Amino acid sequence: xxxxxxxxxxxxxxxxxxxxxxxxxxxxxxxxxxxxxxxxxxxxxxxxxxxxxxxxxxxxxxxxxxxxxxxxxxxxxxxxxxxxxxxxxxxxxxxxxxxxxxxxxxxxxxxxxxxxxxxxxxxxxxxxxxxxxxxxxxxxxxxxxxxxxxxxxxxxxxxxxxxxxxxxxxxxxxxxxxxxxxxxxxxxxxxxxxxxxxxxxxxxxxxxxxxxxxxxxxxxxxxxxxxxxxxxxxxxxxxxxxxxxxxxxxxxxxxxxxxxxxxxxxxxxxxxxxxxxxxxxxxxxxxxxxxxxxxxxxxxxx
Amino acid sequence: xxxxxxxxxxxxxxxxxxxxxxxxxxxxxxxxxxxxxxxxxxxxxxxxxxxxxxxxxxxxxxxxxxxxxxxxxxxxxxxxxxxxxxxxxxxxxxxxxxxxxxxxxxxxxxxxxxxxxxxxxxxxxxxxxxxxxxxxxxxxxxxxxxxxxxxxxxxxxxxxxxxxxxxxxxxxxxxxxxxxxxxxxxxxxxxxxxxxxxxxxxxxxxxxxxxxxxxxxxxxxxxxxxxxxxxxxxxxxxxxxxxxxxxxxxxxxxxxxxxxxxxxxxxxxxxxxxxxxxxxxxxxxxxxxxxxxxxxxxxxxxxxxxxxxxxxxxxxxxxxxxxxxxxxxxxxxxxxxxxxxxxxxxxxxxxxxxxxxxxxxxxx
Numbered sequence: 001x002x003x004x005x006x007x008x009x010x011x012x013x014x015x016x017x018x019x020x021x022x023x024x025x026x027x028x029x030x031x032x033x034x035x036x037x038x039x040x041x042x043x044x045x046x047x048x049x050x051x052x053x054x055x056x057x058x059x060x061x062x063x064x065x066x067x068x069x070x071x072x073x074x075x076x077x078x079x080x081x082x083x084x085x086x087x088x089x090x091x092x093x094x095x096x097x098x099x100x101x102x103x104x105x106x107x108x109x110x111x112x113x114x115x116x117x118x119x120x121x122x123x124x125x126x127x128x129x130x131x132x133x134x135x136x137x138x139x140x141x142x143x144x145x146x147x148x149x150x151x152x153x154x155x156x157x158x159x160x161x162x163x164x165x166x167x168x169x170x171x172x173x174x175x176x177x178x179x180x181x182x183x184x185x186x187x188x189x190x191x192x193x194x195x196x197x198x199x200x201x202x203x204x205x206x207x208x209x210x211x212x213x214x215x216x217x218x219x220x221x222x223x224x225x226x227x228x229x230x231x232x233x234x235x236x237x238x239x240x241x242x243x244x245x246x247x248x249x250x251x252x253x254x255x256x257x258x259x260x261x262x263x264x265x266x267x268x269x270x271x272x273x274x275x276x277x278x279x280x281x282x283x284x285x286x287x288x289x290x291x292x293x294x295x296x297x298x299x300x301x302x
Numbered sequence: 303x304x305x306x307x308x309x310x311x312x313x314x315x316x317x318x319x320x321x322x323x324x325x326x327x328x329x330x331x332x333x334x335x336x337x338x339x340x341x342x343x344x345x346x347x348x349x350x351x352x353x354x355x356x357x358x359x360x361x362x363x364x365x366x367x368x369x370x371x372x373x374x375x376x377x378x379x380x381x382x383x384x385x386x387x388x389x390x391x392x393x394x395x396x397x398x399x400x401x402x403x404x405x406x407x408x409x410x411x412x413x414x415x416x417x418x419x420x421x422x423x424x425x426x427x428x429x430x431x432x433x434x435x436x437x438x439x440x441x442x443x444x445x446x447x448x449x450x451x452x453x454x455x456x457x458x459x460x461x462x463x464x465x466x467x468x469x470x471x472x473x474x475x476x477x478x479x480x481x482x483x484x485x486x487x488x489x490x491x492x493x494x495x496x497x498x499x500x501x502x503x504x505x506x507x508x509x510x511x512x513x514x515x516x517x518x519x520x521x522x523x524x525x526x527x528x529x530x531x532x533x534x535x536x537x538x539x540x541x542x543x544x545x546x547x548x549x550x551x552x553x554x555x556x557x558x559x560x561x562x563x564x565x566x567x568x569x570x571x572x573x574x575x576x577x578x579x580x581x582x583x584x585x586x587x588x589x590x591x592x593x594x595x596x597x598x599x600x601x602x603x604x605x606x607x608x609x610x611x612x613x614x615x616x617x618x619x620x621x622x623x624x625x626x627x628x629x630x631x632x633x634x635x636x637x638x639x640x641x642x643x644x645x646x647x648x649x650x651x652x653x654x655x656x657x658x659x660x661x662x663x664x665x666x
Contacts, residue, residue, distance in 0.1 A: 037453065087647030090392060090453060091598060095643035098591065102636020103340075109631040110344050231457050238451075272469035279461045286450045286458075 006142035008259050013143055014217060015262070016255020017151045018043070018209040022233035023240065023247045024154075024161055025205030030242040031165065032198035033178035037093035038078045040230025041100030042203055046071035046210020048104040051118065051221040052111055060126045063215050064150075068207035074100065075203025076196070083195045097230075105223050117222035125219035126150065126211070148216040150208055157205070161244040174198055209233070232282045239285055250285075257281035324656060325649050326599075330613075333641035337634050346630050354630075358623020359616035365623065367503030369616045374508045374574065375400070375567040375584075377611035379593025380600065381515055382563035387602035388523060389556035390536035395441060395456030396564040397590035398463030399434035403565025404572045405467050406433035408579035409475065411490035411572075419493035426494060427569050434565020435558040437463055442557035446550040452557075464585055471581045485581040496574035506574035511566075512611075516604040523604070532556055564590065592618065595639050598646060614639065 022039045029036040049070035053063030074096060081092045105115070112118040126148040135145035165171040176184040177194045185191045213229070214221050232254050240247030261277040338348035360366050379396050386393035393399075407430035414422055441459060444450035468485070477488045496506040523529040534542040535552040543549050568584060576583055584590075592614050599614075600606035614635075621635035 081644060081647050085648050091643060092647055094394075094594075095640045095647075098595070098636060098643070099640030102633045102640060106340065106631045106633035106637060109633070228458065228461050231454055235454060270469050270473065272465040272472070276462050276465045279458045283455060283458050283462075286455060287444055287448050 006139045008256075008263055009139075009143045010146075011259040011262060012252065012255045013151060014147060014255075015258040016251045017147075017154045018212045018217075018229055019233050019236055019254050019258075020154050020248060020251035021150070021157070021205050021209035021212065022230055023236035023251055024157060024244060025202035025209070026234055026237040027161065027165075027240075027242045027244065027247055028174070028198040028201040028205075030237050031174050031178045032195045033181065034082060034195065034198070035089050035093075036078075036202065037090055037231070037234065038075075038096035039202070039206055039233050040226050040228070041093075041097035042071045042074050042078070042206035043210040043213070043230050043233075044097075044100040044104055044224065044226045045074045046207035047214035047225055048107060048210075048221055049207075050211035050215045051123065051219070052107070054123050054125070054215055054219070055111065055120075058124065060124050060215055064126065064208070064211045067211040067215075068204050071207030071210060072200055072203035075199050075206065079196050079199035083192055083199070101224055104221075108221060108223065112221075115223070117220060117225075119220035123215075123219045126216045148212065150212040150216055153208070158244045158248050165244065170194075170197070206230075228279065232278060235282050235286055239289060253285065254278060254282060328656070329645035329649060330642060333638050333645050336641035337638040340634055340637050341630055344630060346628060350628060351624055351630050351634070354624040354627050355617070355620035357620070358627075359620030361623075363500075364503055365619065367500050367505040369612070369619045370509055371503070371505050371575065372587075372589075372619055373612045373615035374506075374511065375571050375587070375589040376593045376596055376615050377512050377608055378515065378567035378570060379564055379590045380596035380607040380611045381519060381593075381604060382560045382567065383594045383597035384519065384600070384602045384604055384607055385532075385556055385563060386560040387597060388529075388536050389532045389552055390539065391442075391553065391556055391560070392453045393438065393441075393456055393557060393560045393564075394453055394594070395438060395459045395463075395561070396567075396594060397585060398456075398460035399437045399561040399564035400568040400571075400590050401467050401584050402437050402463050402568070403430035403434040404568030404576075404584055405470065405475075405487070405579045406430050406565070407569035408487045408490055408572050411494060412488050415491045419491070422491070423494045423573075426490070426573065427566065430565040430569025430572070431562035432565070434561040434563070434568065436561070438557040438561025438564070439554060442554045446553050467579075468581050471579055475579075477578070487579045489578045490572065494573065495577055496570075504575060508570040508574040511570060512608050515563075516608055519604040528555075567593070588618075592639070595643060599642055 022043055025042070026036050026039050046067040050063045050067035053066030054060050055063075056066075057063065078092060078096050081087045081095075082089045108118055109115060128146045128148060129152070131145045131152075135141045165174065173184065173189045173194050174197075176187070176189060177191050181191050184194075209229075210226070213225060233251075236247055236250040236254060239250040257278040261274050264274045264277070265271060334352070338352070341348045341351045358365060359369050379400060382396055382399070383393060407426045410429035411422060411426040414425060417425070437459060438456070441450075441452050441455040444455055445452040471487060472485045475487050476485050479488070496508050499505055499507055499509065521529075523533060531542070531547045532552055532555070534545065534547055535549055535556075539549045542552070567589065571584060571589070572579060593611065596607055596611040596614050599610040617638060618632070618635045621632040624630055624634070625632040
C-alpha cells in the first residue's frame with residue numbers, strides 16, 4: 001500500500017479547507033493589528049449552527065448561511081470587547097473559546113436533546129460538485145474534483161483576499177491600521193470601523209470553516225469538534241506572514257498532516273500517535289521557522 | 303463621564319478600597335444574569351434554576367463536601383496559572399501538565415510500592431510535579447530561544463500530552479486484571495491514599511493544600527528576591543532585563559513552577575479521589591480550565607484564587623445538581639464562566655461608573 005497517492009492529495013485538499021478558511025479570517029484580524037486566538041471558538045459556533053441549520057431547514061446551503069451569521073455575531077462580540085472596551089485580546093479570545101464550547105454543548109442538548117455528539121443519517125450535508133473537464137484529468141481530477149462548494153470557494157477567496165488586501169483602498173487602510181493606528185487615524189482613516197470590518201470578515205470565514213468541518217467532511221456535530229484547528233490556523237497565519245498565497249501554502253502543509261493522519265490509521269501505528277500528527281507538525285513548523293508573533297494587540301497600540 | 307474633574311470627597315463613607323470588591327460582586331451578578339438569560343431561552347425559570355443551583359452547590363452536607371472536593375484541583379490549577387500570570391506568561395498547557403502529573407504519580411506509586419508510606423507519598427507527589435514541570439519547560443525554552451508564542455505551544459502540547467498519556471494507559475500501563483471497560487492503571491497502594499476528612503463524603507486531605515499553598519506563594523511573590531524578579535519580569539520584561547534580571551531564566555523558572563503545580567493537581571486527584579489514573583477522567587472534569595478562569599477572576603492574587611476557585615467549583619457542582627432536577631443543561635456553568643471573563647474586561651468601566659455614582663451621591 002502506498003502512502004502517497006492522488007487519493008491522499010484529494011483528502012489533503014478536503015481537510016486543509018477549514019484550516020485555510022479560518023487562517024484567511026485570522027489574516028484579516030492580524031493585518032488590523034489584533035492578535036486573534038478566538039478563531040477556534042468562532043469555528044466551533046459555525047460548525048454547530050451549520051448542523052442546526054440543516055436540522056431546522058433541511059437545506060445545507062441555509063445551514064451554511066446560518067453558520068456564517070452565527071460565527072459573525074460571535075466575531076463581533078469579540079470585536080466589541082477588544083476594539084471598544086479595549087480588553088486584553090488574548091483573555092477575550094480565550095473567553096470566546098470557553099463561551100463557544102459551553103454554549104454549543106448547551107445548545108446541542110436543547111436543540112437535539114443529546115450530549116457528546118449529534119448524528120442523524122437523514123441530515124443532508126453540502127453536496128460534492130463534480131468539475132466538468134478537470135474530473136477527467138488523471139491525477140488532478142482525483143485531487144480537485146468532487147469537493148463541496150467550500151473547497152472551490154476557499155481557492156477563490158485566496159485570490160479575492162489577495163486583490164482586496166493589496167489592490168483595493170480598503171486593504172491599504174487595513175494594513176495601515178495594523179501597522180500604526182495613530183498615523184492611520186490622523187490620515188482620516190476610521191480606525192475602529194476598519195477593525196470591525198476585519199473582525200466581521202474573520203467571523204464570516206470562520207463560519208465557512210466550521211461548516212466545512214460539520215456539514216461537508218462529515219455531517220454531524222461533536223462537542224469541541226474543532227479540536228485545536230483554530231490554533232493551527234493561527235499558526236498558518238503566522239507561518240504565512242499574513243499573506244494569502246503564503247497562507248495557502250502553510251495550510252496545505254497542515255492539511256497534508258491531517259490527511260496523513262487519516263491514512264496512517266489501521267496500519268499498526270497506535271491511533272493516538274497518528275492523531276498527534278497535525279499538532280506535532282504544527283509545533284515543528286513553529287520551532288523550525290522561528291517566526292516572530294505578530295503580537296500587537298489593540299490595547300498595546302492605543 | 304468626566305471622572306477626572308471630581309475633587310476627592312473629604313467625607314467618604316464608603317472607603318475606595320471597597321470599590322474593587324463591589325465591582326467584582328456586581329460583575330459576578332451580571333455574569334449570572336447572562337446565565338439567567340440562557341436559562342430563559344431554554345424556556346425554563348431562571349429563579350428555579352438559581353435556587354436549584356445554590357441547593358446543588360451548598361444545600362446539604364454532601365453537596366458542600368462535593369463543592370470543596372471539586373475545588374481542590376481547581377484551586378491548585380488556578381495557582382499554577384497565577385505563577386505564570388505573575389511572570390507575564392499565559393500557560394494554556396495546564397490540562398496536559400495535570401494529566402502527565404497524574405499518570406506519573408500513579409505509575410511511581412505502583413512501581414515503588416515496597417517503600418514505606420512516609421517515603422512513598424512525597425516521592426509520588428514529587429513525581430507528579432516533575433512530570434508537569436517537564437512538559438511545561440520546552441514551551442518556555444521555545445519562547446525564549448525561538449520566539450515561539452507560549453500561548454500556542456502550550457495549547458498544542460495539551461493535545462499531544464493527552465493523546466500520549468491515553469496511549470500509555472490504553473496499552474503498556476493498562477490494568478487488565480479487572481476487565482474494566484475504561485482504560486485505567488492499577489490502583490495505588492492503600493497506605494498512601496489521602497484519608498477522607500468528612501465521613502460519608504469524598505472530601506479528602508488534599509483540601510489542606512488550599513490552606514498551605516496560597517500563603518506560601520504570596521510569601522514567595524512578596525518577600526523573596528526570586529518573587530520580586532518574577533513580578534518585575536511580568537510587569538516589564540525590558541525594564542527587568544535592564545535591571546540585571548535574566549528574563550530567560552525567569553520564564554523557564556515560572557513555567558517549571560506553573561507546570562509543577564499543575565502536575566501536583568493531577569497527583570492530588572490520583573491520591574485523593576481516583577486512587578489510580580483513569581483515561582479522560584481529568585480532561586472530562588475540566589479542572590484545569592476552570593482553574594485558569596479562577597486565576598483570571600482573582601487577578602492573579604493567590605489568596606483570592608481560593609475564593610474564586612471555591613465559587614467556580616460551587617457553580618459547577620450546583621449546575622450538575624440543577625441539571626438532575628430541572629433538565630437545564632449543566633453547561634450553563636461554562637456560559638456563566640465565560641461571562642465572568644467578559645465582565646472582567648469591562649471592570650474598569652464599571653469601576654469608573656461606580657466611583658462616579660458613589661462620589662456624586664456623597665457630595666449631594
